[in-house]
Amino acid sequence: GQNIDQPTEMTATEGAIVQINCTYQTSGFNGLFWYQQHAGEAPTFLSYNVLDGLEEKGRFSSFLSRSKGYSYLLLKELQMKDSASYLCAPRRGSTLGRLYFGRGTQLTVWP
Amino acid sequence: DVKVTQSSRYLVKRTGEKVFLECVQDMDHENMFWYRQDPGLGLRLIYFSYDVKMKEKGDIPEGYSVSREKKERFSLILESASTNQTSMYLCASRPRASGQPQHFGDGTRLSIL
Numbered sequence: 001g002q003n004i005d006q007p008t009e010m011t012a013t014e015g016a017i018v019q020i021n022c023t024y025q026t027s028g029f030n031g032l033f034w035y036q037q038h039a040g041e042a043p044t045f046l047s048y049n050v051l052d053g054l055e056e057k058g059r060f061s062s063f064l065s066r067s068k069g070y071s072y073l074l075l076k077e078l079q080m081k082d083s084a085s086y087l088c089a090p091r092r093g094s095t096l097g098r099l100y101f102g103r104g105t106q107l108t109v110w111p
Numbered sequence: 112d113v114k115v116t117q118s119s120r121y122l123v124k125r126t127g128e129k130v131f132l133e134c135v136q137d138m139d140h141e142n143m144f145w146y147r148q149d150p151g152l153g154l155r156l157i158y159f160s161y162d163v164k165m166k167e168k169g170d171i172p173e174g175y176s177v178s179r180e181k182k183e184r185f186s187l188i189l190e191s192a193s194t195n196q197t198s199m200y201l202c203a204s205r206p207r208a209s210g211q212p213q214h215f216g217d218g219t220r221l222s223i224l
Contacts, residue, residue, distance in 0.1 A: 033212055042201060042215035043154070050210060087154065097142045097161070097205055098169070099213060103153035 002026045004102035006088050011108045012078050020073045020105045022088030030093030034062050034073045037085045037104065046073070046086075075107075083109045113138045115216035117202050123222045130189040132219050134202030140214075141207040143185035145169075145177065147198040148218075154201065160185055161207070192223045 003025040012018040024032070031050035035043035049055055049064035049071060061074040075082055085104040092100070118133035136143065144159040146169075156169030158177040166177050174196060178186040185204075189196055199220050203213040 031210055042217050045212035045214070048210055048212060093209075097207065097211075097213075098144065098156060098159055098167075101146075101154040103151070 002090065002092075002100040004088060004090065004100060006086075006102045006105045008103070009106045009108070011110060013110050014078055014080060016078050017074065017076050018078060018107065020075070020086050020088075020107065022071045022073075022102060024069050024071070024088070024090045024100075024102075026069075026090040026092055026100060028092040029066065029069075029090055031091045032062075032064055032071050033089040033091065033099060034071075035087040035089060035101075037087060039084070043087055078109045080109050080111065083107060113140075113204070113214040115202055115204055115214050117200075117216040117219050119219050120217060121220050121222075123224060124189075124192050125224055126192060126194060128189075128192045128223075130192050130221070130223075132187040132189075132200055132202075132221070134185045134187070134204075134216055135183050136185075136204040136214075137183065138204065138206070138214075139182065140204035141182070142205045142213075143179065144203040144205075144213060145175075145185065145187045146201045146203065147171070147196075148201060149198050157187065194223050197221060197223045 006022045034046040037043040047062040088102040089099040145157045160179040176188045202216040205213045
Protein backbone atom coordinates (compact mmCIF):
# COMPACT_ATOMS: atom_id res chain seq x y z
CA GLY A 1 0.00 0.00 0.00
CA GLN A 2 0.86 3.65 0.00
CA ASN A 3 1.58 5.55 3.22
CA ILE A 4 -0.30 8.83 3.11
CA ASP A 5 -0.45 10.94 6.25
CA GLN A 6 -2.50 14.07 6.82
CA PRO A 7 -4.01 15.51 10.01
CA THR A 8 -7.46 14.24 10.87
CA GLU A 9 -8.92 17.56 11.93
CA MET A 10 -8.09 21.27 11.86
CA THR A 11 -9.96 24.37 12.94
CA ALA A 12 -9.53 28.02 11.99
CA THR A 13 -11.47 31.27 12.01
CA GLU A 14 -12.91 33.25 9.14
CA GLY A 15 -10.36 35.41 7.34
CA ALA A 16 -7.41 33.36 8.60
CA ILE A 17 -4.88 31.27 6.66
CA VAL A 18 -4.59 27.53 7.15
CA GLN A 19 -2.04 25.04 5.83
CA ILE A 20 -2.98 21.37 5.48
CA ASN A 21 0.05 19.10 5.23
CA CYS A 22 0.34 15.74 3.52
CA THR A 23 3.27 13.36 3.53
CA TYR A 24 3.39 10.30 1.33
CA GLN A 25 5.54 7.34 0.40
CA THR A 26 4.43 6.42 -3.09
CA SER A 27 6.61 4.28 -5.30
CA GLY A 28 6.75 5.51 -8.89
CA PHE A 29 5.32 8.86 -7.76
CA ASN A 30 4.03 10.97 -10.63
CA GLY A 31 1.99 13.85 -9.27
CA LEU A 32 -0.37 14.72 -6.44
CA PHE A 33 -3.98 15.89 -6.42
CA TRP A 34 -5.94 17.76 -3.78
CA TYR A 35 -9.70 17.38 -3.56
CA GLN A 36 -12.35 19.13 -1.45
CA GLN A 37 -15.35 17.23 -0.14
CA HIS A 38 -18.29 18.86 1.61
CA ALA A 39 -20.36 16.66 3.90
CA GLY A 40 -22.71 14.44 1.93
CA GLU A 41 -21.27 15.51 -1.41
CA ALA A 42 -18.79 14.12 -3.94
CA PRO A 43 -15.13 15.16 -3.91
CA THR A 44 -14.28 18.02 -6.27
CA PHE A 45 -10.88 18.68 -7.81
CA LEU A 46 -8.84 21.55 -6.37
CA SER A 47 -5.27 21.29 -7.62
CA TYR A 48 -2.59 19.14 -9.21
CA ASN A 49 1.17 19.31 -8.71
CA VAL A 50 3.69 17.24 -10.62
CA LEU A 51 6.79 19.46 -10.36
CA ASP A 52 8.33 20.90 -7.20
CA GLY A 53 7.03 24.29 -6.19
CA LEU A 54 3.92 26.28 -5.53
CA GLU A 55 0.80 26.37 -7.71
CA GLU A 56 -1.55 29.24 -6.94
CA LYS A 57 -5.22 29.30 -7.84
CA GLY A 58 -7.10 32.17 -6.26
CA ARG A 59 -7.41 31.73 -2.50
CA PHE A 60 -5.99 28.19 -2.72
CA SER A 61 -2.36 27.24 -3.31
CA SER A 62 -0.68 23.85 -3.34
CA PHE A 63 2.98 23.06 -2.82
CA LEU A 64 4.98 19.95 -3.65
CA SER A 65 8.43 18.70 -2.70
CA ARG A 66 9.09 15.42 -4.46
CA SER A 67 12.38 14.77 -2.67
CA LYS A 68 10.72 15.14 0.73
CA GLY A 69 7.50 13.30 -0.17
CA TYR A 70 5.59 16.31 1.08
CA SER A 71 2.76 18.54 -0.09
CA TYR A 72 0.59 21.18 1.48
CA LEU A 73 -2.63 22.95 0.62
CA LEU A 74 -2.78 26.60 1.68
CA LEU A 75 -6.16 28.26 2.07
CA LYS A 76 -6.21 32.04 2.49
CA GLU A 77 -8.99 34.42 3.56
CA LEU A 78 -10.96 31.53 4.97
CA GLN A 79 -14.72 31.54 4.56
CA MET A 80 -17.37 29.48 6.33
CA LYS A 81 -18.00 27.59 3.08
CA ASP A 82 -14.42 26.27 3.21
CA SER A 83 -15.49 23.94 6.03
CA ALA A 84 -15.02 20.57 4.37
CA SER A 85 -12.76 17.54 4.19
CA TYR A 86 -9.57 17.97 2.14
CA LEU A 87 -8.16 14.86 0.50
CA CYS A 88 -4.55 14.39 -0.54
CA ALA A 89 -4.14 11.92 -3.42
CA PRO A 90 -0.73 10.95 -4.82
CA ARG A 91 -0.55 9.23 -8.16
CA ARG A 92 1.75 6.53 -9.46
CA GLY A 93 2.82 6.84 -13.06
CA SER A 94 2.31 3.23 -14.04
CA THR A 95 -1.10 2.49 -12.62
CA LEU A 96 -3.53 3.56 -15.32
CA GLY A 97 -4.56 6.77 -13.64
CA ARG A 98 -5.53 5.41 -10.24
CA LEU A 99 -5.04 7.61 -7.23
CA TYR A 100 -4.24 6.75 -3.64
CA PHE A 101 -6.40 8.83 -1.31
CA GLY A 102 -5.47 9.88 2.20
CA ARG A 103 -8.17 9.71 4.85
CA GLY A 104 -8.76 13.43 4.60
CA THR A 105 -8.43 16.45 6.87
CA GLN A 106 -11.71 17.78 8.26
CA LEU A 107 -11.44 21.57 8.35
CA THR A 108 -13.90 23.56 10.43
CA VAL A 109 -14.02 27.32 9.93
CA TRP A 110 -15.52 29.29 12.82
CA PRO A 111 -17.04 32.76 12.51
CA ASP B 112 -18.60 20.40 -17.71
CA VAL B 113 -17.99 16.75 -17.03
CA LYS B 114 -21.09 14.89 -15.93
CA VAL B 115 -20.85 11.63 -14.03
CA THR B 116 -24.27 10.24 -13.20
CA GLN B 117 -24.99 7.51 -10.71
CA SER B 118 -28.33 5.81 -11.13
CA SER B 119 -29.52 6.08 -7.53
CA ARG B 120 -28.83 8.53 -4.73
CA TYR B 121 -30.18 6.20 -2.04
CA LEU B 122 -30.76 2.47 -2.21
CA VAL B 123 -31.98 -0.09 0.32
CA LYS B 124 -31.52 -3.79 -0.33
CA ARG B 125 -31.69 -7.03 1.62
CA THR B 126 -28.91 -9.41 2.59
CA GLY B 127 -28.22 -11.94 -0.16
CA GLU B 128 -29.66 -9.85 -2.98
CA LYS B 129 -27.69 -9.17 -6.14
CA VAL B 130 -27.26 -5.40 -6.38
CA PHE B 131 -26.36 -3.33 -9.44
CA LEU B 132 -24.98 0.20 -9.19
CA GLU B 133 -24.77 2.05 -12.47
CA CYS B 134 -22.52 4.91 -13.49
CA VAL B 135 -22.57 6.86 -16.76
CA GLN B 136 -20.20 9.59 -17.93
CA ASP B 137 -20.71 11.90 -20.88
CA MET B 138 -17.13 12.97 -21.65
CA ASP B 139 -15.80 9.94 -23.53
CA HIS B 140 -13.36 9.20 -20.70
CA GLU B 141 -11.29 6.05 -20.97
CA ASN B 142 -10.81 5.45 -17.24
CA MET B 143 -13.59 4.79 -14.75
CA PHE B 144 -13.46 3.93 -11.06
CA TRP B 145 -15.63 2.63 -8.24
CA TYR B 146 -14.88 3.60 -4.64
CA ARG B 147 -16.58 3.11 -1.33
CA GLN B 148 -16.28 5.67 1.44
CA ASP B 149 -16.71 4.88 5.11
CA PRO B 150 -16.18 7.13 8.16
CA GLY B 151 -12.60 6.99 9.35
CA LEU B 152 -11.47 4.89 6.39
CA GLY B 153 -11.57 7.42 3.58
CA LEU B 154 -11.99 6.55 -0.08
CA ARG B 155 -11.08 2.97 -0.97
CA LEU B 156 -10.82 1.75 -4.54
CA ILE B 157 -12.89 -1.33 -5.38
CA TYR B 158 -12.31 -1.73 -9.13
CA PHE B 159 -11.33 0.40 -12.05
CA SER B 160 -11.42 0.13 -15.83
CA TYR B 161 -9.13 1.67 -18.42
CA ASP B 162 -11.06 0.61 -21.51
CA VAL B 163 -14.17 -1.20 -22.66
CA LYS B 164 -14.26 -4.77 -21.29
CA MET B 165 -11.04 -4.12 -19.32
CA LYS B 166 -10.97 -4.12 -15.53
CA GLU B 167 -8.44 -4.05 -12.73
CA LYS B 168 -8.89 -4.90 -9.08
CA GLY B 169 -8.44 -2.10 -6.62
CA ASP B 170 -7.70 -2.49 -2.93
CA ILE B 171 -10.97 -4.12 -1.77
CA PRO B 172 -12.50 -6.14 -4.65
CA GLU B 173 -13.82 -9.02 -2.56
CA GLY B 174 -17.58 -9.41 -2.83
CA TYR B 175 -17.80 -7.15 -5.87
CA SER B 176 -17.57 -7.45 -9.63
CA VAL B 177 -17.79 -4.90 -12.44
CA SER B 178 -18.89 -4.65 -16.03
CA ARG B 179 -17.81 -2.24 -18.76
CA GLU B 180 -19.60 -3.17 -21.98
CA LYS B 181 -19.75 0.41 -23.29
CA LYS B 182 -17.24 3.19 -22.84
CA GLU B 183 -19.64 5.51 -21.06
CA ARG B 184 -21.03 3.01 -18.57
CA PHE B 185 -19.36 1.24 -15.65
CA SER B 186 -21.45 -1.01 -13.42
CA LEU B 187 -20.63 -2.26 -9.94
CA ILE B 188 -22.23 -5.53 -8.90
CA LEU B 189 -22.61 -6.86 -5.39
CA GLU B 190 -22.97 -10.57 -6.05
CA SER B 191 -24.66 -11.39 -2.73
CA ALA B 192 -25.11 -8.28 -0.62
CA SER B 193 -24.02 -8.35 3.00
CA THR B 194 -24.51 -5.85 5.81
CA ASN B 195 -20.82 -4.90 5.79
CA GLN B 196 -21.33 -3.55 2.28
CA THR B 197 -23.53 -0.77 3.63
CA SER B 198 -21.62 2.31 2.53
CA MET B 199 -21.43 5.35 0.28
CA TYR B 200 -20.38 4.29 -3.23
CA LEU B 201 -18.73 6.81 -5.52
CA CYS B 202 -18.04 6.49 -9.23
CA ALA B 203 -15.41 8.58 -11.00
CA SER B 204 -14.04 9.00 -14.51
CA ARG B 205 -11.05 10.65 -16.12
CA PRO B 206 -9.44 10.87 -19.54
CA ARG B 207 -6.37 8.76 -20.19
CA ALA B 208 -4.01 11.75 -20.59
CA SER B 209 -1.54 12.12 -17.77
CA GLY B 210 -2.29 14.62 -15.03
CA GLN B 211 -6.02 14.83 -15.63
CA PRO B 212 -8.20 14.76 -12.49
CA GLN B 213 -10.90 12.26 -11.69
CA HIS B 214 -14.46 13.61 -11.76
CA PHE B 215 -16.89 12.10 -9.30
CA GLY B 216 -20.58 11.34 -9.38
CA ASP B 217 -22.85 12.37 -6.51
CA GLY B 218 -22.64 8.96 -4.86
CA THR B 219 -25.07 6.21 -3.94
CA ARG B 220 -25.77 5.65 -0.27
CA LEU B 221 -26.46 1.92 -0.09
CA SER B 222 -28.01 0.26 2.94
CA ILE B 223 -28.09 -3.52 3.22
CA LEU B 224 -30.64 -4.77 5.75
